[in-house]
Amino acid sequence: MSEFNDSAAQQPSSLRKDVEKAMQIFFSNLGDESVTDLYQLVLHEVEGPLLEAVLRHTGSNQSKASIMLGLNRGTLRKKLKQHGML
Structure with missing residues (x-):
């Protein structure tokens, strides 16, 4: 396994956190609409x-x-x- 993959497995990456935040915003803006x-x-x-x-x-x-x-x-x-x- 590469060094990058090892460190990514140990702690959430900034990219992962950004995706989680973007999804939270997406769902809060979605309101009652279905997707x-x-x-x-x-x-x-x-x-x-x-x-x-x-x-x-x-x-x-x-x-x-x-x-x-x-x-x-x-x-x-x-x-x-x-x-x-x-």
Whole structure:
């Protein structure tokens, strides 16, 4: 296991706390409205900024980005297209 994963398992990360806070805000703003497909909604909302940040970090090198994300390059390209980034 990597050092990052070891430390993440020991204590909640800042990212995790941010997600928890965002979800609390989402639910408080939801009121009486019902929501479906929340999992897909959250994944779609998070995936775009994640891809943008990793590409920026790798200088738009898709091979490096795919390695960093743990995706194969074809899957990365598919996701980039889904988010209008390609």
